[in-house]
Amino acid sequence: MKALCWQGVNELSVEQVPDPAILNAQDAIVKVTASTTCGSDLHLLGGYIPAMRAGDVIGHEFIGEIVEVGPEVNRHRAGDRVVVCSIIGCGRCWACRHDEWSLCENSNPKPGITDLMWGGTTAGIFGYSHAMGGFRGSHAEYIRVPFVDYNAFTVPEGVSDIDALFASDAAPTGWMGAELGGVKPGDVVAVWGCGAVGQMAARAAMLLGAERVIAIDRYPERLAMTARHVGCEVIDYTSTDVTAELRERTGGRGPDVCVEAVGMEADSTGMQRVYDGVKQQLRLEQDRPIAVREAIHACRKGGSVFVLGVFAGFVDKFPLGALMNKGLTLRGAQQHGQRYIPKLLDRIGKGDLKTSYLATHTMSLDEGPKGYDMFKHKKDGCVRAVFRPWA
């Protein structure tokens, strides 16, 4: 079959690879009908995520049709149109039973790597390195889905493929940031990053009752898209001091909840970007935590900061003093998607949550390298490139 493969730092190619197969009795094979780029893929492309091999199939946010199920699959059958969570959960360990699916204890067959890096084993993820289990990604004609009864969700009639596609990752990730960040009615919420996840976090904050939501980015088209489709306030960080601007808009307090949706390759104006960029290239720090630092400084005393952006390792100049002395709560997680996907599909069906506008560019799988080039460099206002392997 055809698949988009990582070949090295900033090198992708479309290759013929062996078809996936049922390896466990609870597996299914899904024919991928749409699969989208994600900002976290850029960390793989840039070589910042360890344990990638030349030839690995990437992609983790997808929708498709089940074409084959293993003998112990009970809730799905061939022909089901499903959206699949990017995070693989077993559904029965203590973490999954407590809706902390990205902490699943049975879905990563390579636990030694994350244990070494983080002192604990996390869930498997599709197309996200051998550290996350060595599972193939979704930028392919077919994909194997382990524990399919727990990780695939039937898409309701009336919800289009492109609408449902973002229920795989961007929408539940954003929702989690707002919900676990503790957003409640009357709050002021700031979201760093106006990519798909940031926009979904901003929309989730509004649906959870936030009185004001302010999203921060530097790309005019993303700021305009956020203002238009999410309906929140925006700040262009290249034209102002974000912390001062937030104080001015919040009576001097700062936001109640700050959601960071940027990750390890954050940009900024000024010397901070140069400092972190040099240290990251020399591997003296693995991640650039620029937006996290700013969120901690901007957050009101006693407020909450949620880290949604992907980080891999160690960072420098982390403002622990501000965190401690301001009495902040800091949380983070890979998405616990299975916790949110059913109700998000319901909201999408009712029109509460719009997602299809995020698919700014739709193309064939053969155009995968071009799609990632556009996505990475924000060419032509690309927010998400969506690949249709069978179109």
Place this chain on the structure above:
Amino acid sequence: MKRLVAGAAVLAAAGLGMARWAASRGRVPSPAKDPLEAGRWLGVTINRPPDEVAPSGHLPEPLARVDAEVRMNKAPGDRGTELYARPRQHRAGADGVFARLRGEDPRTVVRTALRETKSLLETGDVLRSDEEIGTTRPTVPGKVLDMALGRASEGGRL
């Protein structure tokens, strides 16, 4: 620039392999250097009650086939069962080094058995990686990474 970054990635991968090796040594030290560590229990918490973990005192298959002492108790906070095991025999010195390289270190064997036991009891299966039907091609950095990945399924926090 691309070569510089690629070189850095190779070094990072090599570093990962070395760190994995060092960590492996740290977790499975020679009994002569750290007798306490060598006798330490390896444990997993299984989200099942004790009577399902060892019905009528029968150990689950992955643990039953390894030479280990085993004990268990109810986990606090309704978390199921804490299952512990430790090998009856230790391999020290050069023999221990070669055993680790071959994946035959007794503590590694017990660690793997505990992990498989937990997965079987909770899910009825032990999940396999897609690596079994590979899409990758051989590269120099890949070879370095393989050294780390070859042992990665045996690790995990136990």
